[in-house]
Amino acid sequence: MGLHIAVGIKWVPNTEQVRFDPVRKTMIREGVESIVNPPDLNAVELALQLRDRYGGSVTVMSMGPPSAKAGLELAVSMGADKGILISDRAFAGADTLATSYVLARAIEMLEDVDLALFGEETIDSSTGHVGPGVSVLLGWPQIAYMTRFISYDPRRRVVRAERRLDEGVELVEAELPAVMTVSVGINIPRPPTLRGKLRARKPGVIEVWDHRYMGFNPECIGLRGSPTIVKEIEIIEPPPRQGEIIDGSDPERAAEWLVEKLRALGVV
Amino acid sequence: MVCPEWPEIKLEEWRDVWVYIEQRGGVIKEASLQILGKARELADKLGEELAGVLIGHGVSRIAMEPIYYGADKVYVLDHESYATYNPELYSYLMVELAKMYKPSIFLLAGTRAGREMSSRIAVALRTGVTADCTDFDIDPETGELIQSRPAFGGKLFAHIKTPTRRPQMATARPNIFEVPPRDETRTGEIVRVFIEPIKTKTRVLEFRPERTEGEQPIEKARIIVSGGRGLRGPDNFKMLWELAELLGGTVGASRAAVDAGWMPRSRQVGQTGKTVRPYLYIAVGISGAVQHIAGMKDSKYVIAINKDRNAPIFKVADYGVVGDLFKVVPALIKRLKELKGGGAG
Numbered sequence: 001m002g003l004h005i006a007v008g009i010k011w012v013p014n015t016e017q018v019r020f021d022p023v024r025k026t027m028i029r030e031g032v033e034s035i036v037n038p039p040d041l042n043a044v045e046l047a048l049q050l051r052d053r054y055g056g057s058v059t060v061m062s063m064g065p066p067s068a069k070a071g072l073e074l075a076v077s078m079g080a081d082k083g084i085l086i087s088d089r090a091f092a093g094a095d096t097l098a099t100s101y102v103l104a105r106a107i108e109m110l111e112d113v114d115l116a117l118f119g120e121e122t123i124d125s126s127t128g129h130v131g132p133g134v135s136v137l138l139g140w141p142q143i144a145y146m147t148r149f150i151s152y153d154p155r156r157r158v159v160r161a162e163r164r165l166d167e168g169v170e171l172v173e174a175e176l177p178a179v180m181t182v183s184v185g186i187n188i189p190r191p192p193t194l195r196g197k198l199r200a201r202k203p204g205v206i207e208v209w210d211h212r213y214m215g216f217n218p219e220c221i222g223l224r225g226s227p228t229i230v231k232e233i234e235i236i237e238p239p240p241r242q243g244e245i246i247d248g249s250d251p252e253r254a255a256e257w258l259v260e261k262l263r264a265l266g267v268v
Numbered sequence: 269m270v271c272p273e274w275p276e277i278k279l280e281e282w283r284d285v286w287v288y289i290e291q292r293g294g295v296i297k298e299a300s301l302q303i304l305g306k307a308r309e310l311a312d313k314l315g316e317e318l319a320g321v322l323i324g325h326g327v328s329r330i331a332m333e334p335i336y337y338g339a340d341k342v343y344v345l346d347h348e349s350y351a352t353y354n355p356e357l358y359s360y361l362m363v364e365l366a367k368m369y370k371p372s373i374f375l376l377a378g379t380r381a382g383r384e385m386s387s388r389i390a391v392a393l394r395t396g397v398t399a400d401c402t403d404f405d406i407d408p409e410t411g412e413l414i415q416s417r418p419a420f421g422g423k424l425f426a427h428i429k430t431p432t433r434r435p436q437m438a439t440a441r442p443n444i445f446e447v448p449p450r451d452e453t454r455t456g457e458i459v460r461v462f463i464e465p466i467k468t469k470t471r472v473l474e475f476r477p478e479r480t481e482g483e484q485p486i487e488k489a490r491i492i493v494s495g496g497r498g499l500r501g502p503d504n505f506k507m508l509w510e511l512a513e514l515l516g517g518t519v520g521a522s523r524a525a526v527d528a529g530w531m532p533r534s535r536q537v538g539q540t541g542k543t544v545r546p547y548l549y550i551a552v553g554i555s556g557a558v559q560h561i562a563g564m565k566d567s568k569y570v571i572a573i574n575k576d577r578n579a580p581i582f583k584v585a586d587y588g589v590v591g592d593l594f595k596v597v598p599a600l601i602k603r604l605k606e607l608k609g610g611g612a613g
């Protein structure tokens with residue numbers, strides 16, 4: 001039996017490091033490393049735990065530039081069986097509809113996927129829309145914002161999990177095949193192993209799919225398949241701050257200084 | 269050219285502004301009411317109607333509420349089979365409703381439920397959706413909705429449009445817009461709709477509401493003392509509560525502190541928590557990751573206490589102390605108590 005699990009991972013610029021050129025209004029890419037979107041690694045870890053427990057396989061997939069291969073290699077070196085790099089210029093500029101569209105087709109092409117896992121949201125666009133979008137396109141049930149995986153019942157083919165809404169926690173059951181989006185920090189992603197790293201380099205372990213191979217009409221993907229259009233971008237100037245920083249190795253003096261500031265602000 | 273796999277639509281057939289009125293147990297979410305004020309402005313600019321969409325069991329009782337807050341009309345889907353919130357069912361109902369009445373703009377609150385449904389509805393209708401907007405406007409030339417939202421952890425502000433598809437969909441970040449005044453003299457139309465429910469492949473077995481212990485919610489506080497991983501454990505938050513009380517404020521937390529179970533989720537500040545804009549924000553043992561800063565950077569004043577001089581929180585601080593919080597905070601509490609007790613010092 002086993003579970004065939006597909007995991008969507010996005011290769012994102014590390015937002016902590018992103019800087020902007022205020023004159024040219026462009027992103028300064030030099031020196032900015034990219035990383036796998038953090039909750040996506042939690043999704044990979046969950047997939048590996050489920051496979052180790054119930055058998056089956058884990059396929060990671062990423063739509064992105066050729067450099068996104070590094071993210072897939074990381075997931076394979078953690079233990080994923082296979083990676084799919086969905087990469088080609090026609091996919092560029094995709095919004096969440098176009099992204100969901102492509103990932104849903106990839107899952108169909110993988111055949112017999114039981115569980116499609118995604119991160120709760122990305123650090124670069126932070127929408128959390130892709131998982132629910134894929135769920136609609138595949139007609140599969142969805143458990144979003146999952147905070148605890150409880151059980152998989154192979155006989156009834158249902159999974160049980162907890163998920164968190166703004167006002168509380170829901171216990172949900174879903175029939176397979178299903179989509180789940182995983183909260184950041186629900187587990188600790190395992191480190192890559194040397195054996196895994198070697199495997200990731202083997203030919204065939206990471207496949208590259210382009211839009212022709214996937215049978216897409218170019219009008220339906222990338223920028224052209226995206227109903228939303230970014231009309232303008234502004235750089236947000238952070239509100240000016242005093243930036244008065246003192247050394248606090250003498251706590252009494254620091255406290256006195258803080259009290260002065262609190263007085264000036266009118267709060268004491 | 270548009271994707272031939274999308275259903276064809278005629279833009280001019282889509283009119284009116286809709287707001288999904290999220291409720292649980294017959295209580296309307298404040299985040300939904302907040303959108304009504306802004307949506308009223310948009311509808312007025314377009315010369316179109318503003319409608320609320322209310323789904324649940326027994327919600328007829330509260331059907332007039334959206335009208336009191338500015339709507340012209342409310343679509344009420346009240347049936348026992350809609351009693352439990354289920355994104356699969358609720359988004360299906362809204363997709364069918366949108367196909368019937370064709371709204372031009374459809375807004376939802378940027379709660380988790382609002383976000384997951386907005387994507388389901390948009391994808392089913394093959395239209396766009398912008399998450400977490402903090403401003404909306406109407407392009408005076410084209411009448412298109414301008415959806416504005418922060419991106420890249422709050423470093424950019426993007427203005428987004430959905431020119432060729434309808435409805436133009438977005439979620440609005442909670443606590444950005446103000447709830448408009450409630451006016452019981454307003455009148456409007458109630459449209460009752462029944463849509464045959466689908467059999468869902470998900471079942472909600474249980475819902476456990478999160479306790480919000482009678483304390484002041486952080487969204488409304490004028491002063492917030494927030495703690496992070498630097499606090500090392502739940503017991504040390506007592507110190508922050510004490511400090512907050514002396515200042516007349518309340519306590520918030522970083523996600524790291526919430527994930528560790530030291531503080532309830534309802535007090536998390538940041539991108540996946542609450543956006544707060546207090547008069548004073550005091551960050552204690554918080555490094556200042558972009559996701560945290562996204563939720564507090566519009567505070568009027570920021571004070572940071574952290575032992576690491578290079579912590580990014582200092583970049584957004586007006587006043588900072590580089591030092592051990594376990595020494596500085598107690599010293600500060602002591603000094604404040606002396607001031608309170610001893611009168612003029």
Ligand SMILES: Cc1cc2nc3c(=O)[nH]c(=O)nc-3n(C[C@H](O)[C@H](O)[C@H](O)COP(=O)(O)OP(=O)(O)OC[C@H]3O[C@@H](n4cnc5c(N)ncnc54)[C@H](O)[C@@H]3O)c2cc1C
Nearest residue numbers: 496497498522523524538539540541553554555560575593
């Ligand atoms: C998709 C996504 C969404 C997220 N959403 C949010 C969100 O909404 N809110 C949020 O907060 N985070 C969010 N995060 C997490 C965020 O990236 C950081 O991991 C988190 O904010 C770190 O919390 P922290 O500052 O408490 O902990 P740390 O980064 O570990 O910082 C602890 C700080 O305490 C200081 N410290 C330690 N001991 C002492 C001492 N004795 N005295 C003084 N200082 C001390 C340290 O110098 C350090 O700077 C999100 C992450 C992702 C991937």
Ligand SMILES: Nc1ncnc2c1ncn2[C@@H]1O[C@H](COP(=O)(O)O)[C@@H](O)[C@H]1O
Nearest residue numbers: 008009063118119121122127128129130
């Ligand atoms: N280009 C992509 N390739 C693979 N997975 C993606 C991609 N974009 C988004 N995802 C997945 O969808 C989740 C939610 O993304 P978003 O809706 O953009 O916040 C991410 O955490 C990923 O798991």
